[in-house]
Amino acid sequence: MMRKNIKISALLVLLFLASSCSDFVDINDDPNNPTQPTLSLLLPSTQISLASYFNSVNGGGSAVMQHFASGTLNRWNQTGTSFSTAWSGFYTATIPDLETVIREGTAQQAWGYVAIAKLQKAYLYSIMVDLWGDVPYSQAVSENANPVLDKGVDIYTNLFALIDEALVDMDKNFTIAAGADIFYQGSKVSWQRMANSLKLKLFNQIRLSDRQKAEAGIKALISSGVLIVDNAQDFAFQYGTNVTPNARHPWYVSWYGAGRGGYVSMPLVNNLKDSDDPRLRYYVFRQNSNVGLANSMNGEGYYGREPGDGAASPADANTRALIGIYPAGGLYDNGTIRTLTAANVYLNNTGAVSTSTSNSFKIPLSTSGDGTGAGILPLITNAMVKFIRAEAALNLGTGEDAAQLLADAVAAHLNSVSTLAGKNKGTTLPAATITGFANKIKTQFAAANDAGKMELLMTQKWIALFGNGVESYNDFRRTGLPKLGDLVSPLDVFPMRFYYSETELTSNETLINDREAIQRAQQTTPVFWDK
Known part of the structure; x- marks a missing residue:
């Protein structure tokens, strides 16, 4: 898939035009002030804001997972302002605009836009549950000024259903202007692969809390064959x-x-x-x-x-x-x-x-x-999908070859690194280096015992997740791997979840009386899938 070389001036225009489309009201039907949001402008706005605010939490994940050695989370310390930008951005920009696309797209029967917005919503909320645990969901976009925190496990259940809805919507009528879709330029099959790969990731995430559901779901997805299987299909943001x-x-x-x-x-x-x-x-x-x-x-x-x-x-x-x-x-x-x-x-x-x-x-x-600076933000990639399938083969008996999947995952990531280097006029990796290194990992895997296999797998995934500290943070809490270095001077215990925005705790009447206990519990209480 050809990636779009995004021009920032055009993006700023999109953001200016689309960021408040949900509030468009004009009784005079002025053609310069439409009463309906323009979906082809609003959808890419949601994609830009998703990537932008994701970066705020990505830095925290990268610090706690020792991809970086700086930032307060590198010392396990966080405050109510650590992630306030991301929290506010998700709830005041990305999510409301996604809901507008879903609502207006449904009214216009623009099912391609609806499906993509639902998938982005499912992805975003899954990340928010992974990082914060219980978050506003059912009342997030409503007249209620004091939304309750829905349970993470309940939100996950809703997200599986939302992804299935999006897949059904795609088969109604999928027509998207290529310029309106930064991720996949309007490719239906790419979004179908992304949808199933997102489900795969979520099933793997819950394999400790609901093994039966995870095993059945992953086996069904593998059988379907409709997953991200090539680097060109990566769900990644190109800068x-x-x-x-x-x-x-x-x-x-x-x-x-x-x-x-x-x-x-x-x-x-x-x-x-x-x-x-x-x-x-x-x-x-x-x-x-x-x-x-x-x-x-x-x-x-x-x-x-x-x-x-x-x-x-x-x-x-x-x-x-x-x-x-x-x-x-x-x-x-x-x-x-x-x-x-x-x-x-x-x-x-x-x-x-x-x-x-x-x-x-x-x-x-x-x-x-x-x-x-023309780098990438890897959200769900071919390499990640293969690592997940290798982990499932080891732990859920899916019948796939974990050793080969691991080697394929490493090779896929090395190719991704080489491709980005080539686009930025750097030195690319020789094919023999990619194949040789991947086979070396495969040989080490075959020689290891069960514990050693899992450690090697998760260490290689940790290396490949450089650039996405959020997913590495998820993996570590679920598996305890890779083995991280001891902290020189920790300021707290290992953070099990991210702190809420202090603004949310002090302005939400359902939370304000218990805000100190709620915030402290974020540091010490695992998310629902971390058993």
């Missing part, structure tokens, strides 16, 4: 390259700006290096090949931090390592890694420059090479 206004990946904007975004995670760096994983050069860009921890000049450039390190930052803007070409569209690191030996087959110095990275840069970056 653009525009600088003014800014259409680039948020991580790129943050990490390549003056503030430098934070610190890379040393557990992630060490895992990639110790595993001979070629993705290290794509995940991390070293500004200085000699710098080490604590900004010393006795290292090999991977200047990040250990998890939970809350020390003040020195003057290290020009030496700390940065997020690389994947997933943020940053820089590819082709400098020499001095400690690599002949035993390193897939992460090696073939073609590397002898002293430091040749992609040294100054702000602002040139747009003539890699480092454009």
